Amino acid sequence: MTSRLERTFFLDDAVTVARMMTGMYIVINAGERAERYLITETEAYLGQTDKACHASRGRTGRTEPMFLEGGHLYIYFVYGMHWMLNVVSGPAESPQAVLIRGVQHFSGPGRVTKGLGIDGSFNREDLTRSRRVWMEDSGLRPELVAGPRVGINYAGEPWVSKPWRFMIKN
DNA sequence: TCATTGATTTCA
DNA sequence: GAAATCAATGAT
Numbered sequence: 001m002t003s004r005l006e007r008t009f010f011l012d013d014a015v016t017v018a019r020m021m022t023g024m025y026i027v028i029n030a031g032e033r034a035e036r037y038l039i040t041e042t043e044a045y046l047g048q049t050d051k052a053c054h055a056s057r058g059r060t061g062r063t064e065p066m067f068l069e070g071g072h073l074y075i076y077f078v079y080g081m082h083w084m085l086n087v088v089s090g091p092a093e094s095p096q097a098v099l100i101r102g103v104q105h106f107s108g109p110g111r112v113t114k115g116l117g118i119d120g121s122f123n124r125e126d127l128t129r130s131r132r133v134w135m136e137d138s139g140l141r142p143e144l145v146a147g148p149r150v151g152i153n154y155a156g157e158p159w160v161s162k163p164w165r166f167m168i169k170n
Numbered sequence: 171t172c173a174t175t176g177a178t179t180t181c182a
Numbered sequence: 183g184a185a186a187t188c189a190a191t192g193a194t
Contacts, residue, residue, distance in 0.1 A: 043189070052189075054178095062178060079190050080175025086189085099189055110190050151189050 002136040007128050009135075010070030010089050014044035014096035015164055017070070017089040021098055021135070022166045023142040028116050029132045037116065038138060041102035041167040043149050045086070047095030050162075052155035055095030065124050066095040073133070075113075075123040082110030085118050087127065087135075101150075102167070143169040 002025065010017055025036040045053040047066060054063045054076075065074040066088055074086040074097050086097040099109060106115040113119070118133075127134050146163040153160055 045189080054189085057179085060179075076189085077177055078188050080177075080188090082175095082190050084189055097189095101189080108191070149189080154188085 002138065004128065005135045005137060007069070007071050010087065010127070011091060012070075012089060014046050014089045014098050017087070018042040018044040018098040018164065018166050019144060021087065021100075022144055023138060023140045023168060025136040025138050026100065026103060026116070027134050027136055028118075030117060035116075036136070037103035037105065038140075039100060039103050041100075041107070041165070043099040043101055043166070044089075044164040045097050045099060046164075047097075050155075050159055052149060052152040052159045053095065053097070059095075063095065066097050067093055068124065070096075071126060071128045073122050073125040073127065075118065075120055077120065079110075083113035083119055084109050085113050085116075085122075101165070145169050 022042050028035045047053045047055040055066045069092040070089040072088045074088050085100045088097050090096040101109045106112045144166050147165045148161050149165045
C-alpha cells in the first residue's frame with residue numbers, strides 16, 4: 001500500500017528533495033483511474049543565489065509560485081512549445097524547485113508533461129491536497145547517479161557544473 | 171546542426 | 183511598444 005507524500009517531505013532543500021523524489025511515483029488522476037509514473041530524473045534549482053534558477057532575478061509573475069510553500073507545482077512554458085513540470089520545495093518565501101526531467105516511459109521534460117497531460121492549469125497545484133495530481137512513496141530506494149544540469153549554460157560558473165541533476169542508475 | 175514556437179522578461 | 187531570451191524537441 002502506498003500513500004500520498006505529506007507536506008513535510010517537500011520542506012527540505014531542493015537538492016535533498018530532488019534526491020528523495022527520484023524513484024518515487026507521481027500520480028495523475030486522469031478521469032476515472034489514477035496513473036502512476038516512476039520518476040527517473042530530476043534537477044534541483046536553489047533560488048536566490050543559483051543563477052540558473054528563474055527566481056534568482058527576483059520575484060516576477062512567472063516565478064511567483066516558487067515562493068509558495070513546498071509541495072506546490074510550478075509549471076511554465078519555454079521555447080514556445082514545451083511545458084516544464086517543477087515541484088516547489090522548502091518553506092514559503094524560499095524560492096527553490098525540483099524540475100522533473102524524466103519519468104518511466106517518458107524521457108525529456110517536455111515529453112513528460114505531454115505524456116502526463118500536464119499544462120498551465122496545473123500551475124500552483126498543491127500535491128498534498130489536489131485530487132488530480134499527487135506523489136506516492138514507491139518503496140524503492142534506487143541507486144542514483146548525480147551529474148551537472150542540462151540546458152543552463154547561460155548561468156555561468158559555478159552553477160553550470162553543480163551536480164544537481166539526479167537520475168536512477170541504468 | 172537547425173527550425174520551430176510563443177510566453178516572459180528586458181530595454182527603450 | 184519592441185526586441186531578445188529560453189529548465190527543448192524533432193527533423194535533417
